[in-house]
Amino acid sequence: MRPPPAPSTRIFLLARSAPLAPEYAPAAHSGDGGYPAYYHRVWTVLSGLGYRVTTSNHFRDLYTQAQSIDLVFSLYNCAPFDNPEIFVASTCEFLHLPHIGAKPNIRALAEDKWLSKNFARAIGMPVTEGAIFARPQDMKTEPPFPGPYFIKSRFGAASEGVSEQSMQEDWAGAKRVAGALFERGASVLVEQYAEGLDVTVPVLGGATPILLGLVHPRSDRLGAIITEELKRDDPLGYELFDAGKKTMSFFDDAQKLWSAAGPMDYLRLDYRYDPKTGKRVFLEFNLCCHIGRSGAICLAASRWGLSQEDVLGHVIEYSLGRQARQVETRRWAL
Missing domain, CATH: 3.30.1490 (Dna Ligase; domain 1)
Incomplete structure (x- = not known):
């Protein structure tokens, strides 16, 4: 899906170190690594697509600016209180605001690695003990x-x-x-512990899920694991991954997850995969994953000739369509 030539959608971009008016310069926040530059790039792309983008680093602005918001795009994942990941989605539902991601109950499922593990097992996906x-x-x-x-x-x-x-x-x-x-x-x-390496499956929302391929986040750590430091600073990046005949097994999993938990605007399914044995085990799924140029989603999308602009435009327009009923309800509720 592509944005219209002159989109009227007013997007509220929320992140801990979001670029703020009037300069919209990359913000600095201790411990945020490369995230400020990432948030700035997302703002640049959304603005370049023609959307009217307001930015904030405060949750409370959802309340004060609700009347001037058409869609909330939150990249605010870490906040100084317990389980902050579902706060924005729940607040948006309370305010009748369409928001990128998924319904709060599905977001809660994704953020609880134990519940998502048991959910995955119940729908026939392989998981670790x-x-x-x-x-x-x-x-x-x-x-x-x-x-x-x-x-x-x-x-x-x-x-x-x-x-x-x-x-x-x-x-x-x-x-x-x-x-x-x-x-x-x-x-x-x-x-x-599962032997092997990390593999992720980036997915975009659609009438049926758009399965972009397999990506391997590089690691030089023990066991080829992805540590907090690697995730924050991303010094090694990602590479496309070929699992050969096993690729369809990953895609089958994604279809199962989508059928049970969808629709979702964009997501990633994370695995450990042992190339020697062909064994895969599902770890978790992520509904607020990195959607920057260097991330797994845009890398996998580039394989199909899609840019970050294409990916973000699709995510925005798909999300607006998915929540069209909520947009109409809001006209009467507010």
């Missing part, structure tokens, strides 16, 4: 599967808290790493 732990004392009992283990936060975005220490051979090491996460206020998900 896992167990959740809310308190340090819960870890006195080992999970019903052997190591090696991979320890991460149950909730959260951008591989927060993931490092090479997340891989542990035994339960003593797993408890030590989990203890550091508990100190940060996190609930913990312990999974059976």
Whole structure:
């Protein structure tokens, strides 16, 4: 889908380090790595497509500017309160504001790695064994599967808290790493470590999901894992990946996920994949994934001759069409 020649849509772009009026210069925020430049580029592209784009780095502006917003595009994933990822989607529903992504309940499913793992298993997708732990004392009992283990936060975005220490051979090491996460206020998900490398499946929304291909995020870390540092600074980038005859298995999974949880505007399905055995295991799906020029979605789209402008224009127009009923409801509610 493409924007009309002179789109009238008023987009509200929300991000922690969004470029702000009047200069719209890339903003600086401690610990944000390359994200300020990414947000600035998204603003530049949306403005270049002709949309009227207002930017903000404050949630409260959703309330004060609701009357002048046609579509909320939030890239604000990390905020200083628990489970912030679904806040914007829920607020937009309360305000009858169309928003990029998916309904809040689907966003909540995606942000809970334990629920999404069990959801995926229920619809026939392969997953790793896992167990959740809310308190340090819960870890006195080992999970019903052997190591090696991979320890991460149950909730959260951008591989927060993931490092090479997340891989542990035994339960003593797993408890030590989990203890550091508990100190940060996190609930913990312990999974059976899956050999191989990370592979992701970028998808755009459509009458049927648009499956763009397979992408491998490069890693020079132990186990070829993607750490918080790599996700934040992205020094190694991504590359297109060919799984040969196994590719259709990934695409079948995406179709299953879409049938059960769609529609969604854009997303990524993340896996561990072992090229030696052809075994894949689903890890999570992401509804607010990187949609910059150097990210997995735009790289996969470029394979089909699509630019970042094409991708963002499609996402905006598909989302507006998907939520047309909500737009009409808003005329009467506000």
